[in-house]
Every structure is written in structure tokens, then in C-alpha cells.
Amino acid sequence: MTVLLPGLVLLPLIAGGFAALFRQQGRWITLATGLGMLVMLVLLSIDAWGVGQYQGLWTLGGWERPLAIAWYLDDLAHLMLLLVGLVSLAIMAYAWFDTETSDHFWGLWLGGWGAMNALLLSSDLFNIYVTIELLGLVAVALVALSTKAGAAAAAMRYLIISLTGSMFFLLGVALIYGQYGRLDLIGLAEVVEHNWVTHLAWSIMLLGLLAKTAAWPLHGWLPLAHGRAPTAASALLSALVIKASFYLMWRFGVGPFAALSNELIAMLLALLGTMAIFWGSWRAWKTPLLKELIAWSTVAQIGYLLIGLAILFNPQSILTVSEQFNPSLLLFWLIAAHALTKAGLFLVAGNLILLTHSYQLKDQLAVLCNSPLTLWTLGLGSVALAGLPLTLGFIGKWWLIESSVALGQFWLLAPLILGGVFTLAYMGRLLQPAFEQRLLCQYAPKQSDGRPAECISERQLAWPLLAVPFILVLSVWVLALFPLYPWGATL
């Protein structure tokens, strides 16, 4: 294990540097790195098999705490590493066959992957600041790769918000250092006290991270950035990058700053989440653009994650691990469900735009009415996003509903249940006319070459472009059959 952890961070970072230097060979370097990462992730998981309480602490250079930069692996970090790895590999496989992928993409995301892995493993506040800044810069550069009108402005807006969020985080780190003289999360958990400086530092850090997660009302940059980025970049940003800052809030809130949690902060987060669900769904319902619809739906889905965070932060919640069952990890399945579904939906949107050369929602009908696999992917994806039973999202959302009832917060049932209905409604804007049009296409008079009129077929695309999003979306349904963490460790 001691070799695997640094390998998971250093391999993509170094390979990313090479891929940026030798742009022509970028995709081959990425292929080799991707295979290497897959092997390492499998080895790491085999290593952890059956160990039970699998937790590891690894200090860089063998220095002692608190001076050393420590890396910490537990079940949550392990699951997140796997999720990031698998979604990255799937999206890179798609980008390989997408003719519009820029040469710069490979080096950028390899670097981003390394930064993300370092962020997941880090157990040191300043080290986390560096990784989140690195990830933020990669994310902005990914948006700026697009040549679409307004992409530079969207990237700029994203960069300003992201940097400001990082500065808030850094200020919080400075205050924590001034107070306790140490930055390692494990050590901080032992010394954190109730005083106004610590509360201020934690609130500032939380504010910065909320802006980076695009929590309502700090979400304004997300639909622009995710809507205008290139296809593969949109999928990576929506599926993974915003989850990084969410993961940090989770980590800090139940780790070093657990003692500071109170019902007020939980209530605030629940309110933000509720507003995010309503506002995000409303805007997704109104927007005329395909990718913006999916991006606004991300804003709404972040609302669910925030409500989950509110439940984790509420001191009344019952989160004790019993019989190897850790209820808080159910929130991870919500993250996983959103990451897999949203990656799939953005890739499908990319396919549609490749075929129709239009960003407008209404122009996509010409493809949808004649493309069964795309339609199936969209349909399965919409249901998975809404979190209906039999999907992975249902497990997480059921936990949210159960916990809010247990806490006596019955009003939370409204956003939690309505959110799913809204999801079906705005995704239905794409699906419902397609089903109608499909009948027209089947019975429409044929053209001279025997093809139905005004229907573009998905078969013009290379098959991996269709298969990757379908597999991503399908995995949300298949994983729901095995939601238990197979390591026998705490779930």
C-alpha cells in the first residue's frame, strides 16, 4: 500500500507534464497512464480486501506529525478514489473517439486527476489548499479549451469565483494555524476548542468551499462554465470537480470541526439545499439550451448533497457505526449516482451536438426520433437522476428522507420528493417530444433514398461514443444491486 498511494498521485501528475510537453503523443501517454492507474486502483482494492477497519496513514518522507504532510486512506477516500478513477477512465475513453477533443485535454486532465487524488488523500490543511487550487486551475483551463462563443468569459467568471473561494479557504487555514499551530486534520481533531476565532475560521472555509461547490446562491458561474465547456470537460467538471470541494466540507465537518457543528449550521445548509433544488429545477425547466439544462440540473442535484451535509452536521443525527454499517457512507452513493449519471448525460449531450451542430433544445428532436440507444441512455439517465427506486440515487435519497423524518424536519420532505418530480419534468422536455416524434418518424413518408424524412441517425457516430454514456448510465442501475461495500469494512 505504501507504494500505491504516492503512485496514484505522482503517476498522473508526471504523465500530465509529459503529455503537455509532447502534445502530439498526449493520447498515447494518457492510454499508458490510464492503464497504469487502473492496475494500481485494482491492487489497492485487493490489498484492502477483508482487512475490515481499513485505515492507513502515510507520512511523506517519513517525518513525524505535525510537521509531516500526512496522507490518510479510509473507506470514504478509497471509494472516492475508485469513483474518480472509473469516471475519468470512461470520459477519457469517450474523448479518445471524439474528433473535437483538443490536444491540450489529455495533459490537463491527467494533472487534474493527480490533484484530485492528492486532495482525496491529504490530511493536512495547507496541502489541501494547494491541491484544490491546482484542481481549480485545471478546471478553468478545461473550460477555456472550448472555442465556443462566450467560453472565455465563462472560464474567467469561474476562475474569479474559484480563486476567491480558495482565498477564503486560505484565510481560514491561516487563522487555524494561528490558533493551534498545527494543520494536520487528525491532530486538529484533538485540540479544536469552542472559541470565536475557530468558529470564524471554519465559517470562512465553509463559505469558500460552498462557492467552489456551486451551492445556491453562489452557483451563478456553474451553468455558464459547464454549459460552454467542451463535452468531455463538462462531464468531468460536473461529475468530479465540484465533488472535490464537497468532499472537503464532509471531511472537515465530521473530522476536525465536528465539535463545532450545531443545529444552526445544519439548518442553514438544509435551507441552501432546498433553494438549490427549487431554483436549479426551475431554471432547467426554462432554459432553451441543451447543455445548460443539464448544468442547471447539476445545481439542483447539489441541493441534495447539501441536505445530506446538513444531516451529517446535525448533532442530533444518529450516525453511529453498528455491525459494520456506517450510515453516513450512504451519502457517498448519492455522490456516485450523480457523478455517473451526469457524466453520461453530458456525453450524450455532446453526441447530440455533434450530430445536429446546434445547442438549442428543440433542434435535438431530429436525432432523438431516430436514435434508440441515445434515447434509452437519456431515459435511463433521467430516471436515475430523479432517484427512482432500483437506482443508486434512490439509496442515498431514501437515507436523506429517513434521516429528516428521524430528526423531525418534516419540511425537508418537500424538496426531497418534489426534486425528483422536477427532474422528471425538465428531463421530459427532451424525452416527451422525442417519443411523439418517433412515431412520426416511423410512419413518415420515406425519401427517395429510403430513409425517413428529417431524421438524423446516431449511427453516424463511432460506436464507443454511444457505448460509453450508456455504460455510465447503466452502471447506476447495476450498482444499485450491490450497494454494499464489498471489502467487508464499515459502510
Place this chain on the structure above:
Amino acid sequence: MNEIAIYLITGSVLFCLGLWGVVMREHLLHKILGVNIMGSAAFMLFLAFAARAEPADAVPHALVLTGIVVAISAMALALALMKRVAKESEQHQATLEDSQ
């Protein structure tokens, strides 16, 4: 302790000043400089905390050096993007008015 208090107060004021610049100023260069001022404020706090110990604590110095490297890279990306925004906008202005 008094000298350190001066640095702490200056740092806090600088942070708010930088934030004001990011939020209120329209030109992108002002916004980028605002972010940089916020960063400098955080660094100043780090160094003020380091000066409390005798001899001065070395860890925050290392952190600030790392932070400066990160800030330079962020600045480079921000300036490059700003030039592209100005080039692509209709009035060749480096502002964010055009996005919805």
C-alpha cells in the same frame, strides 16, 4: 504583541479591501488584483502568527513561499484568460458584461 496586532489588523483590512475589489470593480484586472490582495492578506496573517514565537516559527514561511508559487501560476492563467476575453468581446473590453 502590539506589533503583531498591527499586522493582524492590517491583514484583515487588506482581505476585505481585496474582496471589495473582486465584487465591486468591473474591470477584470481590478478583480484579479483584488484576488491577489486577498492572498497577500492571508500570507500576512501567516507571517504575523509566525513572528509570535521566539525564534520565529519556520513552518509558516515555507507555507507562504508555496502559496506565492501557487498565486503566480493562478495570476498567469488569469491574465492570459483576461486577454482572450478582451479580444473576443465586442467592444474589446475586459469585463464580464456579455455573459447573461
